[in-house]
Amino acid sequence: MITFEGVTKRYADGTVAVDDLSLEAPTGAITVFVGPSGCGKTTSLRMINRMIDATGGRILLDGQDVREIDPPTLRRGIGYVIQQAGLFPHRKIVDNVATVPYLLGWDRKRARARAMELLELVGLDSELAGRYPFQLSGGQQQRVGVARALAADPPVLLMDEPFSAVDPIVRASLQDELLRLQSDLQKTIVFVTHDIDEAIKLGDMVAVLRVGGRLAQMAGPATLLSEPADDFVREFLGRDRGIRRLSFIPAKDVRLVTAPADLVVDASGRPLGWRGDGGLLPYGTFNPERDSLRAALDAALLAANGTAVAVDEDGRVIGVAPREALDEVLGQYAARYTVPDPEDPYEEGGHQDTGHQGAGPEDPAHEDPAHGEDPHG
Amino acid sequence: MGDEPLVRWDWIWRNWDTGRPDSILALLESHVVMAFLPVLFGLLLALPLGLASARWRWLYQPTVSVMNVVYSLPSIAVFIVMLAITGLGQATVIVPLTFYSLAILIPAVVDGLTSIPDHVRNSAVAMGFTPLRRLVRVELPLAVPVVLAGLRVATVSSISLVSVGALIGQGGLGYLFIDGWQRQFTTPIVVGIVATVLLAVLADGLLVLAQRLLTPWRRA
Known part of the structure; x- marks a missing residue:
């Protein structure tokens, strides 16, 4: 579990990126931070692995304050998937995936064997292992990014708009793939996006942030659709909330x-x-x-x-x-x-049953007729 | 020059390797030394200076400005000033050419490091690289193409500038130009030009080859 306790990030010039944020990202579930640009969602994510240090409050990782852990050590224990994949252009795919195992001091053979397993897990042909990133498509690179984040089997995965740079069809298949992986791996995932449809499709819990880094609402996706806390959330959710809510029934x-x-x-x-x-x-x-x-x-x-x-x-x-x-x-x-939003996302009858396992070619969440009207779509 | 042919081949054969310091081979050798050592020294100095400029961006502009001023100094003037310090040795040519190389290589190192996309750098941080390891394993390798491009320019310009040193008695193949001009004899001049150009083409070719071998990961 990741706990934010009154977390604030204030820059030297007085700008407040994140303002007194308190929330919990439950173990084994996907928590999505969603909001318009400038809402501090990426800053919040990066404070978890200390790429940015909070100026107030604290972040606990299973009860331990992340500031007590040396940053490189902390980061090697947390998978990270970045927008545009962030693969190392000068390393072959297999070595990109084996990055964290290498950093942890695994021998080359074991690290590469692990990398090959991961490539298979994310559905990539083992033939790609010996190629360089520029030889892969955007969608393939993003899969490699996910494989790399999972290589050392970290319990926590941070995903920073990982699918926003690929076309909508590839994005939908990457989202489905993530849900499939997550149903097996049950990682604690914090996922950042500006796309509310993505948040609703992927999130067990969705935290809507507003500009200035304040939490507007945190709820399961069905509750969010049926009971938006205020006008900001209502507007951000866009049109057809009633129809979209049917996805969870x-x-x-x-x-x-x-x-x-x-x-x-x-x-x-x-x-x-x-x-x-x-x-x-x-x-x-x-x-x-x-x-x-x-x-x-x-x-x-x-x-x-x-x-x-x-x-x-x-x-x-x-x-x-x-x-x-x-x-x-x-x-x-x-x-x-x-619609029942599960306290525990794995509870019977919850969103997990209706939304996630239904993720497939006919998954209703990505046949969204409202998609074209949504300013964030 | 009268009825003299442009090139007298017998002169080339006789002067190819006489064992004296003015034989073509000996001049070629000293030319290579005086052209390449400055590039090597320049690279060794440009790496830390470029790293510092990339790390502390405020250093970059002053460094580049100073280097541009140095680069604008006429080489012959600098050689003459250097005579007072280093005398008539090869150092008189090597030291100024090192500065010229630096002027090209520092921006190349800085550009190479700053050309690394943010998402690559950030992902290296997020994977848990320590700063030193990130520099050695990620940032420097990724800067190689830009640094090598700078190295090609520095090498070719260094090879051509060495000849000017002939005016102070240390010019490698440049000696042949002075010799030919004083004796109104074209053969040494042609030999000097051809040898300089071949040397530059060869050196550039080797660097291109090095680039291919060092960066197989680049889009062709």
Whole structure:
């Protein structure tokens, strides 16, 4: 756990970058610092590994004040992923990944073997190990950056806008990859971004900071969407909060009925389309076990007849959700239900279950129709 | 010069290696020594001075200004002033040329160090490099391309400037120009020019090769 206790950073010229920040980043969870430029989010992150020293308050790493630890030693125990990857251009990929093991005095063979494991873990071909950074794409470099941060298996990972320099498609796949890794590794991650959609997609907890380095709100992403603390947070979250909140409501409560004969399926039971006068009409599917209510609603809106098709893991039809069925669930949630934000992110029924494990090609959070309207998107 | 041919090959053969200090080979040798030692000394001095200027940015402008003034001094004037201090030895040429090299190499070292992107430097800090180790393992290697580019300019200009020393009796191949001019005899002049140019091309080629070998990590 990382604890900020009244942390302040005031520069010599009087500028206050971070103002009396108190919060906790829970062990094994992703805590996102999000806010506009000038809100002190990167400064806050860099105070954790002492790249910047706080001028007031203290930061505790599992109870120990970071200022009691020699900076190089502290940093070798904390993974760090930087914007644009920050790879060393003069070192081969394998040696870039092995940087911290080398610094810790591992012998070359062991460090390189570890680096090869990490490359595989982040989904990079071992052929890339002998190349130099300039020979890799931006997305590949960023994966190497993540591998390098994980090389010495640090319990804590700091990520400073790691995916902001790559195109949106690559960014989405890197985000999914991070969530996949995190479900296995369960590191304590502090992630900085200016992109609220990224914060909501990745964060178990989201700390919204305002200019001047003050904490505006810290909450789970669903609570943030449903109960923004003030106008600043509301505005920063952007439009379509109601729709986006549906991403955190599981679709498993949607009442399904038997698929009507109008739904044409192939030999293995996968949908082909709705029968229409001039041939097959479009349809939309969702997986009730894995997807959110947002995906179910999306599936209904894509269909010619407004009926969402429910499918299993293999894509086979298990029923359909008529509009009334979606209405029932929407009505139930819209009026009185507050989406549970887990105290412990791994608690049953929490955001972890609905948002994170659903991260895949059909993950609703990155099919965000509001994306284009969001000033931070 | 009358009916004399531009180059008399027999003169070249006779004077190639006579064992005397004015043989072509001996002049070439002293030329190489007087051209390369200043670059070497210049590099050894430019590294700490450049590091200091990159570390304490306020040092950079004064250092560069002083070096530019030094660079603007006519070499012949400096050689003559040096005569009073170092006498007629090779040092009279080596010392001023060291300063000329410095004037080129200090900015090269500073530019090389400051050309390192912030995200690379910051990630080195964040990985837990100590400052010294970061300098040796990350910053200096990354400065190599820019420093080598400066080294190429310094080397070629040093090779060409040595000849001026001939006016005070220490000019390497430059002696051939004076000799040829005094005797109205073109062969030594042509030999001097060709040898100087070949030397410069060879030295530059070696530095380009060194650059290839030292920086395989650069985009071609």
